[in-house]
Amino acid sequence: MRLQPILDQIAEAMTSLLRSEYSLIHLTEGELLHFQAHAGVPAAAVEYERLHPVGPGVETLTGRVALTKQPVHIRDAAADADYNFPVVKLAPVRTLLGAPVLIEDELVGVMQVGRRDVRPFDDGEIELIATFANQCAIAIGNARLFETVERQRAHLERFVSPEVAALVSTKEGSRLLAGHRAYISVAYFDLRGFTAFVETAEPEELIDVVREYHEAAGQLVAAHKGTLEHFAGDGLMVFFNDPVPLPDHELHAAKLAVAMRERVGELADGWRKRGHELGLGAGIATGHATLGQIGFEGRYDYGVLGPVTNLAARLSDAAAAGQILLSQRAFSALEDSVEAQPAVQLEIKGFSRPVPVYELLRVVET
Numbered sequence: 001m002r003l004q005p006i007l008d009q010i011a012e013a014m015t016s017l018l019r020s021e022y023s024l025i026h027l028t029e030g031e032l033l034h035f036q037a038h039a040g041v042p043a044a045a046v047e048y049e050r051l052h053p054v055g056p057g058v059e060t061l062t063g064r065v066a067l068t069k070q071p072v073h074i075r076d077a078a079a080d081a082d083y084n085f086p087v088v089k090l091a092p093v094r095t096l097l098g099a100p101v102l103i104e105d106e107l108v109g110v111m112q113v114g115r116r117d118v119r120p121f122d123d124g125e126i127e128l129i130a131t132f133a134n135q136c137a138i139a140i141g142n143a144r145l146f147e148t149v150e151r152q153r154a155h156l157e158r159f160v161s162p163e164v165a166a167l168v169s170t171k172e173g174s175r176l177l178a179g180h181r182a183y184i185s186v187a188y189f190d191l192r193g194f195t196a197f198v199e200t201a202e203p204e205e206l207i208d209v210v211r212e213y214h215e216a217a218g219q220l221v222a223a224h225k226g227t228l229e230h231f232a233g234d235g236l237m238v239f240f241n242d243p244v245p246l247p248d249h250e251l252h253a254a255k256l257a258v259a260m261r262e263r264v265g266e267l268a269d270g271w272r273k274r275g276h277e278l279g280l281g282a283g284i285a286t287g288h289a290t291l292g293q294i295g296f297e298g299r300y301d302y303g304v305l306g307p308v309t310n311l312a313a314r315l316s317d318a319a320a321a322g323q324i325l326l327s328q329r330a331f332s333a334l335e336d337s338v339e340a341q342p343a344v345q346l347e348i349k350g351f352s353r354p355v356p357v358y359e360l361l362r363v364v365e366t
Contacts, residue, residue: 279321
């Protein structure tokens with residue numbers, strides 16, 4: 001939510017409805033009130049206001065409102081011995097009316113209107129500026145709430161995928177988190193040789209390799225519009241077409257797998273020079289799954305349940321270093337967009353019959 005356009009509109013409306021020549025809105029920052037919006041104020045006076053924030057005090061209308069948190073009406077500034085604000089020389093004014101902008105009892109701003117000649121404001125106009133102050137407070141409160149949500153979402157995106165982070169603060173997201181069925185593509189990745197590497201590597205080497213692998217994967221998953229379900233050591237599971245609908249999700253999964261193979265191949269050259277033989281195996285499966293919030297109070301994830309996830313993981317397990325294995329259904333969707341070849345049928349736990357498998361060689365779609 002952008003606050004500035006709303007404040008500009010309020011300033012314009014105040015000037016018109018309160019039959020004034022100008023209006024000003026100051027917002028609180030720390031101990032001072034800073035100029036934020038105006039209508040009808042000459043450019044030189046605007047510049048002065050920007051450079052001179054106002055503190056509580058009797059010399060200015062804004063300062064008096066800040067002192068009392070009450071409306072202040074100066075009927076004739078020229079006859080007011082305490083009023084001494086230099087900006088008057090840049091924007092001559094005689095009658096002023098100010099009101100506090102309060103959220104609960106916190107002063108968040110001051111708004112004011114002014115007339116060049118002596119024309120005191122009547123009771124109805126004093127009530128009207130209070131209404132404008134309430135509207136301003138609502139706008140500021142909403143803007144604060146929006147900023148808080150965005151900040152929390154940005155923080156949350158450090159720990160979960162951006163798509164899942166976005167679900168938390170939306171009505172549609174609440175429905176999806178509750179659980180639903182979707183047709184998705186799942187890509188599963190892990191490293192060949194990782195178990196032997198873990199048994200022999202120093203802890204520092206292990207962390208360095210895993211970080212390089214995860215960093216590369218994270219960049220590519222985001223670039224190919226996937227949702228990262230989890231990573232555990234060398235195992236990564238990514239799904240497509242949920243929570244955000246994605247046409248050709250099978251193709252996005254295939255492109256991610258090819259990109260991952262290329263990037264991990266580059267990393268593996270460096271790992272090999274350090275004495276580590278590692279390579280990427282990948283499996284892609286397509287099918288229906290149940291998705292939604294899983295976990296317990298204090299630790300929830302957005303998870304996927306269904307045979308399609310098990311199949312993708314088993315295909316990844318069966319893949320040699322540099323191989324990408326496709327399920328029958330994934331291959332059928334990709335047949336015109338990739339170059340692939342039949343691989344051996346696999347006996348996979350949880351599946352009653354051998355599963356036809358295809359090896360993805362490359363994506364040919366332009």
